[in-house]
Amino acid sequence: MTRDVRSVTRADVARLAGVSSAVVSYVVNDGPRPVAAATALRVREAMDLLGYRPNASARALRTGTTQTLGLVLGDSRNPFFTEYTFELVKAAAGLGKHVLIGDAHQYGQGDPAAIVEALVARQVDGLLFAAPHHGWTSRLAAASPVPFVLVDAPGPMPGVRSVGSAARAGAHELTRHLIADGRRHVALLIGEEGFGHPDPREAGWLSAHVEAAVRPGPVMRTSFTREGGYAGTVRLLQGQEQVDAIFASNDLQAIGALRALHEHGRPIPGDIALVSYDGTIEAEFAWPPLTVARQNVQAMARAALDLLAGPQPSAGRHVEIATQLIIRASCGCPVATTTASARAKES
Amino acid sequence: MTRDVRSVTRADVARLAGVSSAVVSYVVNDGPRPVAAATALRVREAMDLLGYRPNASARALRTGTTQTLGLVLGDSRNPFFTEYTFELVKAAAGLGKHVLIGDAHQYGQGDPAAIVEALVARQVDGLLFAAPHHGWTSRLAAASPVPFVLVDAPGPMPGVRSVGSAARAGAHELTRHLIADGRRHVALLIGEEGFGHPDPREAGWLSAHVEAAVRPGPVMRTSFTREGGYAGTVRLLQGQEQVDAIFASNDLQAIGALRALHEHGRPIPGDIALVSYDGTIEAEFAWPPLTVARQNVQAMARAALDLLAGPQPSAGRHVEIATQLIIRASCGCPVATTTASARAKES
DNA sequence: CCCATTGTTCTACTCGTGTAGCGTCCTGTC
DNA sequence: GACAGGACGCTACACGAGTAGAACAATGGG
Numbered sequence: 001m002t003r004d005v006r007s008v009t010r011a012d013v014a015r016l017a018g019v020s021s022a023v024v025s026y027v028v029n030d031g032p033r034p035v036a037a038a039t040a041l042r043v044r045e046a047m048d049l050l051g052y053r054p055n056a057s058a059r060a061l062r063t064g065t066t067q068t069l070g071l072v073l074g075d076s077r078n079p080f081f082t083e084y085t086f087e088l089v090k091a092a093a094g095l096g097k098h099v100l101i102g103d104a105h106q107y108g109q110g111d112p113a114a115i116v117e118a119l120v121a122r123q124v125d126g127l128l129f130a131a132p133h134h135g136w137t138s139r140l141a142a143a144s145p146v147p148f149v150l151v152d153a154p155g156p157m158p159g160v161r162s163v164g165s166a167a168r169a170g171a172h173e174l175t176r177h178l179i180a181d182g183r184r185h186v187a188l189l190i191g192e193e194g195f196g197h198p199d200p201r202e203a204g205w206l207s208a209h210v211e212a213a214v215r216p217g218p219v220m221r222t223s224f225t226r227e228g229g230y231a232g233t234v235r236l237l238q239g240q241e242q243v244d245a246i247f248a249s250n251d252l253q254a255i256g257a258l259r260a261l262h263e264h265g266r267p268i269p270g271d272i273a274l275v276s277y278d279g280t281i282e283a284e285f286a287w288p289p290l291t292v293a294r295q296n297v298q299a300m301a302r303a304a305l306d307l308l309a310g311p312q313p314s315a316g317r318h319v320e321i322a323t324q325l326i327i328r329a330s331c332g333c334p335v336a337t338t339t340a341s342a343r344a345k346e347s
Numbered sequence: 348m349t350r351d352v353r354s355v356t357r358a359d360v361a362r363l364a365g366v367s368s369a370v371v372s373y374v375v376n377d378g379p380r381p382v383a384a385a386t387a388l389r390v391r392e393a394m395d396l397l398g399y400r401p402n403a404s405a406r407a408l409r410t411g412t413t414q415t416l417g418l419v420l421g422d423s424r425n426p427f428f429t430e431y432t433f434e435l436v437k438a439a440a441g442l443g444k445h446v447l448i449g450d451a452h453q454y455g456q457g458d459p460a461a462i463v464e465a466l467v468a469r470q471v472d473g474l475l476f477a478a479p480h481h482g483w484t485s486r487l488a489a490a491s492p493v494p495f496v497l498v499d500a501p502g503p504m505p506g507v508r509s510v511g512s513a514a515r516a517g518a519h520e521l522t523r524h525l526i527a528d529g530r531r532h533v534a535l536l537i538g539e540e541g542f543g544h545p546d547p548r549e550a551g552w553l554s555a556h557v558e559a560a561v562r563p564g565p566v567m568r569t570s571f572t573r574e575g576g577y578a579g580t581v582r583l584l585q586g587q588e589q590v591d592a593i594f595a596s597n598d599l600q601a602i603g604a605l606r607a608l609h610e611h612g613r614p615i616p617g618d619i620a621l622v623s624y625d626g627t628i629e630a631e632f633a634w635p636p637l638t639v640a641r642q643n644v645q646a647m648a649r650a651a652l653d654l655l656a657g658p659q660p661s662a663g664r665h666v667e668i669a670t671q672l673i674i675r676a677s678c679g680c681p682v683a684t685t686t687a688s689a690r691a692k693e694s
Numbered sequence: 695c696c697c698a699t700t701g702t703t704c705t706a707c708t709c710g711t712g713t714a715g716c717g718t719c720c721t722g723t724c
Numbered sequence: 725g726a727c728a729g730g731a732c733g734c735t736a737c738a739c740g741a742g743t744a745g746a747a748c749a750a751t752g753g754g
Contacts, residue, residue: 009739009740009741010740010741011740019703019704020703020704020705021704021740021741022703022704022705022741022742022743023702023703023704024741025741025742025743026703026742026743028741029741029742031742031743032742032743032744033701033702033703033743034701034702035702035703036701036702036703039702039703053464053467053468054468054740054741055408055470055739055740055741056468056469056470057404057405057407057408057413057470057739057740057741058404058408058709058739058740058741058742059740059741059742060404060407060709061402061404061405061408061708061709061710061711061739061740061741062708062709062740062741062742062743063709063741063742064709066404068447068469073433076429076433076436077430077433077628079426079429082423082426082429083424086420086423086424086450089423089448089450090450093449093450098447098448098449098465098469099447099448100415100445100446100447101436101445101446101448102440102445103433103436103437103440117400118445120400121400121401121403122403122415122445123402123403123404226628226632255632256632258632258634259632259634259636262634262635281424281573282629285573285602285603285605285606286634287605287606287609287633287634288609289606356709356710356711357710357711358710366733366734367733367734367735368710368711368734369712369713369733369734369735369736370732370733370734371711372711372712372713373712373713373733375711376711376712378712378713379712379713379714380713380732380733381731381732382732382733383731383732383733386732386733401710401711402709402710402711404709404710404711405709405710405711405712405739406710406711406712407711407739408709408710408711408738408739408740408741409710409711409712409713409738409739410711410712410739411739
C-alpha cells in the first residue's frame with residue numbers, strides 16, 4: 001500500500017483534512033490550543049486513513065525529551081538482574097517510556113563514563129544503574145548529565161538517589177529462621193570485603209546470631225557467581241570449622257553451593273541446610289527448592305521509576321523495599337509457609 | 348561546570364574553533380568534504396573542551412536512521428531468550444547500534460501490531476522478533492514497515508528472513524546418543540501440536556529412533572515452561588508406558604522434569620536419563636548437570652544482525668546455526684566430552 | 695451600528711544536524 | 725600576468741513537529 005509508513009508526515013494529514021499543520025499537532029497532543037470538535041474529527045479520520053505516526057525523532061528534537069530511559073547493566077548472567085531488567089521494561093512501558101540497554105561488559109569494565117556517554121548521546125531522559133560495581137558510583141554520578149538512580153544499592157549514599165532491599169532485615173530474618181530450626185553453625189557465603197559498603201547481608205546474619213546468643217559460623221568470601229558459590233562451599237566443606245547450614249548471599253552462590261553439596265554427597269537439608277538471598281525463579285526450581293529472602297523486584301522497579309520522575313533532592317534519597325521470607329524445603333523446617341518481613345521504609 | 352552537557356551544540360563548537368558549523372559536521376562525520384588537518388585539530392580540541400556530543404535526535408531526524416533496533420520479546424522468563432537478548436545487545440553494540448526492548452507481555456498477547464507500532468514510532472531501523480508465538484509471524488510481517496528478522500524460527504518461511512538452530516540435527520544427535528548408551532524408552536517432552544511448524548525437535552527425536560530401529564517412546568505434549576515440564580513428567584511417571592530416558596525440548600521443561608524426578612525419588616541417570624535442548628547456563632548448573640544440545644546463541648545473534656543489515660530478498664532467507672552436543676552427567680554415559688554437530692548450513 | 699471578546703485557525707519560527715551550492719584563495723602553467 | 729583548477733570553507737536550506745503571535749470569524753452588549 002503506502003510505500004513507507006514513516007514517510008507520512010504531519011503536512012500530509014493537514015492537507016487531507018484541509019487544515020494547517022498546527023491544528024494537526026493540537027489534535028495529536030490534545031494540544032495547548034482547543035480545536036473545534038468537527039475539525040478534530042476530520043483530522044483524526046485523516047490520520048487513520050494515512051496511518052500517520054508522529055516522528056519520534058522530530059518530537060525529541062523539538063521537546064528535548066525522548067521518553068526513553070537508559071539502563072546500565074553489569075552482570076547479564078545473573079537472574080536477579082535479568083528479572084529486574086524486565087520488570088523495569090514493564091514498569092516503564094506503563095508510563096509510556098521505553099528502555100535502552102547498555103551492557104557494561106561490552107564497554108570494558110574500566111570506563112563506566114563511556115557507557116553513560118553512549119546512552120546520554122542517545123538523549124535518554126534518565127539513567128538506571130544496575131551495575132554491581134559500587135566503586136563506580138561516584139564516577140557514574142559525575143559523568144551523568146541526566147537524572148539517574150541506582151536500582152540495587154546496599155544503602156543510602158549522599159547526593160545519590162537509590163533503591164534497595166531491606167537487606168539487613170531480610171538476612172536477619174532468614175538467619176533467625178535457621179537458628180530457630182536448631183542450626184548452630186550457619187556459614188556465610190558473601191562477596192569480597194570493601195565491595196562498597198559493609199554488606200548489610202553480613203550485618204543481618206551477624207545480628208541474628210547476636211540476638212540468639214549463638215556463636216556465628218565461618219565467613220567465606222568469594223565472588224557473587226555460581227562458580228564462586230561452588231568454590232566457596234568446597235572450601236567450607238574441606239575446612240576445620242563445623243557447618244550445619246549455609247547462608248548464600250545471592251541465588252548464584254546458592255546454585256553453586258548446591259552443586260558442591262551434591263557432589264560431596266551431603267544431604268540437604270538433612271546434613272546441611274541451605275538458604276539464599278534474592279529468591280529468583282532459579283532458586284524456586286532448584287533441588288531441593290530453596291528457602292529464600294525474596295527481593296521484591298517489581299516494587300523495586302516501580303520505586304526506581306518514581307525516584308527518577310520525582311523532584312531531585314540534592315541530598316539524595318534512598319528507598320528500601322521489604323524482602324519476603326519464603327520457606328521451602330532446603331531449610332528443613334517443618335512448616336512451609338510465607339511471612340512478610342519488615343515493612344517498607346525510607347531513609 | 349557546564350550547566351547542561353546536552354546544550355552544547357555544533358554552533359558552540361564552531362564559534363570556539365572559529366569555523367562554520369558545516370566544518371564541524373565534516374570533522375565529526377569524517378564528512379563528505381575534506382577538512383584541512385590544522386582546522387580539524389582546532390575543531391577537535393574545541394569539541395573536547397566543551398564536551399560536545401552530537402544530538403542523536405537531530406541526527407535521526409536529518410538522516411532518517413536512528414542506529415537503533417527494536418527487539419520484540421515473548422517470554423522474558425526463559426533463560427534462552429534472556430541470554431539471546433544480551434547477545435543481541437552485545438552484537439549490536441559492536442556495530443554501534445542500540446537495542447530498544449518491547450516486551451510482548453505488556454501489550455497483551457492479542458495485538459502484536461501494537462508492539463510493532465510502538466517500536467516503529469520510535470524510528471527503529473529494524474525489528475528483531477523473539478516472540479515464540481509463531482502464529483503471529485504473518486501479522487507481524489504485515490505490520491512491520493521496517494526490515495525484520497525472526498531470531499528463533501523453526502524453519503524457513505516464504506518472504507521472511509529468519510535465524511534458527513539446526514534443531515532437527517541437534518535433536519537427532521542427542522537422541523542417538525541416548526540410544527547408543529543403551530536407552531530404549533526415550534520419552535519426548537514437547538509443546539502443543541500446531542504451534543507453527545511440525546517441531547523439528549520431534550522430527551529429530553523420531554528419526555534417531557528410525558535410524559536405530561528402536562520403537563519411539565511416549566510423546567508428552569505440554570507447555571514450554573518449568574511448570575509444563577514438571578506436569579508432563581509427572582504424567583509420564585504415572586502412565587503405563589515404560590520410560591528410561593526423557594528428552595526435554597527446552598531447558599525450562601528439563602528443570603521442571605528434574606523436580607518431578609527428584610520428588611518421585613527416581614535417580615538420574617541411574618533410573619532415568621534426562622537430556623535437554625537449549626543448553627543455557629541453568630542446564631549446566633542443574634543437578635545433575637544436564638547433557639544438552641546447546642544452541643549457539645552468540646552465532647545466532649550475529650547472524651540475525653547480518654540478515655537485518657543485508658539485502659532484502661523478497662523470497663526470504665533462513666540461516667541455520669549448528670547446535671553442539673555437550674555431554675554431562677545426566678545421560679549416564681561414561682565419557683564426558685564435547686562434539687560438534689552438523690555444520691552450519693543455509694537454505 | 696460599533697466595538698470588545700471569545701473561539702478557532704493560520705503563519706512562521708525553532709530545535710540541531712547533514713550537505714548541496716557557491717565563493718575564495720592559493721598554486722602551477724602557459 | 726592571466727587563468728585553470730584544486731583545496732577549503734561558508735551560507736543556506738531541509739528534516740518533522742511544537743507553539744507563540746497574529747488573523748479571522750462569530751457573538752454579545754452598549
